[in-house]
Amino acid sequence: MLHGFGGQLLLGALTTVQLAAASLALGTLLGALGCWLQLSGHGVLRAIGNGYAAVVRGVPDLLVVFAVFFGGALTLASLTGRYVEIDTFVAGVVALGLSFGAYAAEIARGALQSVARTQREAARMLGLSRAQALWTVVLPQAARVALAPFGNQSIVLLKQTSIVSIVGCDELMRKAAEASGATREPFTMYLAVACIYLALTGFATLCLEWAERRASRPMAR
Amino acid sequence: MFDFALLGSVMPSLVEGAWLTLKLTASVILLGTALAFPVALCRNSRFAGLRAAANAYVLFFRGTPSLVQLFLLYYGAGQFEAIRDSVLWPALRDPFWCVVIALGLNSAAYTGKTLAAALAAIPRGTREAAFVLGLARPHAFWLIDLPLAARAALPAFGNEIILTCKATSLASTVTLLELTGTARLLTSETYAPYEVFLGAGLVYLAINYLLLSGIRTLESSLNRPH
Numbered sequence: 116m117l118h119g120f121g122g123q124l125l126l127g128a129l130t131t132v133q134l135a136a137a138s139l140a141l142g143t144l145l146g147a148l149g150c151w152l153q154l155s156g157h158g159v160l161r162a163i164g165n166g167y168a169a170v171v172r173g174v175p176d177l178l179v180v181f182a183v184f185f186g187g188a189l190t191l192a193s194l195t196g197r198y199v200e201i202d203t204f205v206a207g208v209v210a211l212g213l214s215f216g217a218y219a220a221e222i223a224r225g226a227l228q229s230v231a232r233t234q235r236e237a238a239r240m241l242g243l244s245r246a247q248a249l250w251t252v253v254l255p256q257a258a259r260v261a262l263a264p265f266g267n268q269s270i271v272l273l274k275q276t277s278i279v280s281i282v283g284c285d286e287l288m289r290k291a292a293e294a295s296g297a298t299r300e301p302f303t304m305y306l307a308v309a310c311i312y313l314a315l316t317g318f319a320t321l322c323l324e325w326a327e328r329r330a331s332r333p334m335a336r
Numbered sequence: 337m338f339d340f341a342l343l344g345s346v347m348p349s350l351v352e353g354a355w356l357t358l359k360l361t362a363s364v365i366l367l368g369t370a371l372a373f374p375v376a377l378c379r380n381s382r383f384a385g386l387r388a389a390a391n392a393y394v395l396f397f398r399g400t401p402s403l404v405q406l407f408l409l410y411y412g413a414g415q416f417e418a419i420r421d422s423v424l425w426p427a428l429r430d431p432f433w434c435v436v437i438a439l440g441l442n443s444a445a446y447t448g449k450t451l452a453a454a455l456a457a458i459p460r461g462t463r464e465a466a467f468v469l470g471l472a473r474p475h476a477f478w479l480i481d482l483p484l485a486a487r488a489a490l491p492a493f494g495n496e497i498i499l500t501c502k503a504t505s506l507a508s509t510v511t512l513l514e515l516t517g518t519a520r521l522l523t524s525e526t527y528a529p530y531e532v533f534l535g536a537g538l539v540y541l542a543i544n545y546l547l548l549s550g551i552r553t554l555e556s557s558l559n560r561p562h
Contacts, residue, residue: 174540175505178516178533185529277401281509288403295411302412309400309408316399 117307120294124304127290128311134207134276134286139269141212146219153224164220171217176210177278183210184282207279207286211272218268226261227253259330266323270316277312287311343531346522350532353518354539360504360514363436365497368443375448380456390448397445402503406438410510431510439503443496450492454485487558494551498544515539 117124152164171179184206191199230253238248280288291308295301378390397405413419413428427433458481466476508517519536523529 170537170541173544174537175502175516177505177508178519178536178540181516181520181523182529182533182537185523186533189527189529274401277403278506280403288401288407291404291407300415302408302415305404305408305412309396309404312401312404313396313399320399 116303117294118298118300120290120298120304121307123290123294124287124307124311127285127287127308128315130204130284130286131273131276131288132315134204134211134279134284135269135273137208138211138215138272138276141208142215142219142272145212145216146223149216149220150223150227153220154227168217168220171214172221176214176275177281179214180207180210180278180282183213203279203282203284206282207276207284211275211279214275215268215272218271219265222261222264222268223257225264226257229260230256262330263323263327266319266326270319270323273316273319274312339528339531342526342528343535346526346528346532346535349518349522350515350535350539353513353515353536354543356507356512356514357501357504357516358543360432360435360439360507360512361497361501364439364443364500364504367436367440368447368496368500371440371444372447372451375444376451376455379448379452390452394445394449397442398449402439402442403506403509405442406435406506406510409438410434431507431512434510435504435507435512439500439506442503443500446499447489447493447496450489450496451485454488455481457488458484490551490555490558494548494555497547497551501543501547502540 149164149167152160153168155161155164184201184203187206187209188199188201191201234252234256235248238252239245243251276286277288280286280292283289287308291304294304298304375390375393378386379394381387381390409428410431419425419428427437462480462484463476466480471479504514505516507514508520511517513521515536519532522532526532
């Protein structure tokens with residue numbers, strides 16, 4: 116049915132998962148940084164954090180991918196003085212990570228701000244240091260609030276990896292395009308790929324639901 | 337290094353591309369909202385078959401990337417002779433209509449889910465009160481249920497409009513020269529990715545800012561106490 120392209124598609128799916136995992140890691144780091152900037156006491160840092168979140172969330176991911184891919188190639192060329200072939204996987208991770216980081220920063224900020232100020236004050240009153248209060252009192256409570264939106268955004272990221280195929284990254288969508296060209300059966304190939312994406316997002320959704328159930332258990336005494 | 341004169345010179349072309357972005361966004365939202373009603377009604381239906389169909393529809397369109405949905409329609413439809421011979425073919429060959437149909441079906445899944453939840457959340461008492469006052473069922477639906485649900489669904493709907501505007505950038509992958517497509521073309525003509533993509537980003541931010549202000553105004557005018 117897939118004319119022997121099944122293996123290629125699964126290989127593409129593996130790249131898609133790697134792309135999503137790497138972007139998730141980079142994006143989470145950028146999100147933590149962005150959130151720290153947004154909550155900073157310094158006006159300029161706050162403006163940078165807010166600007167990052169607003170700008171990246173206001174433009175399409177595809178534009179970010181193009182900007183990183185073509186802009187990155189030009190930057191590398193002017194730095195090294197010769198034409199450099201930019202790695203599409205790396206460009207994809209940077210672009211998707213930048214995009215995810217902006218959403219993650221907003222989610223983290225909202226979650227931290229949802230923890231009542233009195234919680235931190237009480238922890239400080241009990242003699243915990245600032246770091247201890249943040250780490251043992253505020254963060255665990257914020258993490259519960261952030262879990263659902265963070266998980267949903269990760270699933271969005273998993274689907275958004277498909278756009279990196281436009282600049283030639285050899286992931287699932289690209290494999291489908293190649294298989295379509297070779298077999299002249301684009302509908303079959305794209306439908307097969309849709310089913311693989313559905314399985315991936317379905318699995319991710321189940322994991323998220325399990326984590327949410329665990330996180331909403333009453334606290335142990 | 338950064339050429340402001342070049343940024344100024346590409347702006348007119350980008351704004352022209354933005355016009356197509358707006359046209360696509362409006363068409364997708366129109367189709368998506370129209371289809372969201374049957375989706376929502378089926379999801380809340382008494383009949384298990386309709387509920388299952390609506391759930392499968394929502395699952396498919398929310399669980400797969402929009403790009404796959406678009407390519408499935410744009411490249412995939414031509415695989416079947418029956419479609420190539422049908423009256424739909426002129427529309428399915430046109431990238432504009434392919435984008436509108438694919439993204440519209442996608443948007444209907446998201447909006448339909450929100451609308452179904454908003455309709456299900458209306459307290460029973462309001463419907464009973466309408467019934468007691470002598471309103472027929474369709475009447476009660478149009479006059480009571482729908483306005484209440486629409487108000488509850490409005491913030492999510494506003495979000496959907498912004499997401500749709502950004503999603504129309506996928507149209508550039510099927511040869512349409514909307515904002516992202518124009519930016520890509522200009523980059524290959526000028527070899528100036530910084531200026532061109534910054535310009536395109538600014539236009540997107542301006543569009544989304546305007547859309548957001550419009551939605552906020554609508555929200556506050558609808559949330560006025562009666």
